[in-house]
Amino acid sequence: MKTTGTVRFRLDPLHPPTMTEEEMQALRDLCDEDIDYSDIPPLPRTGWRRVSDLIPAENKQQITLRLDADVIAFFRGTGRRYQSRINAALRDYVNAQKKAV
Numbered sequence: 001m002k003t004t005g006t007v008r009f010r011l012d013p014l015h016p017p018t019m020t021e022e023e024m025q026a027l028r029d030l031c032d033e034d035i036d037y038s039d040i041p042p043l044p045r046t047g048w049r050r051v052s053d054l055i056p057a058e059n060k061q062q063i064t065l066r067l068d069a070d071v072i073a074f075f076r077g078t079g080r081r082y083q084s085r086i087n088a089a090l091r092d093y094v095n096a097q098k099k100a101v
Contacts, residue, residue, distance in 0.1 A: 044092065067086075
């Protein structure tokens, strides 16, 4: 049997892993400055914002748009107002293209 080397772990919510008292104390003593964020991609400079704060609602047009299922699933997974976040992502793209020209 060929192995890929991938380790799979499934969390059992009825039997969560336990931490020792030493691990708990180490976690309590951890400062924000001690957290390593090097493996997390940087956030966009502007961050997420409400599009409605930037553009009046009467400026919007309803259209039919076909998007890949995984793209829709990602944005829906971010919670309510996911369509506004899709619009914000598209607006950031448009602004970047305008700067490139």
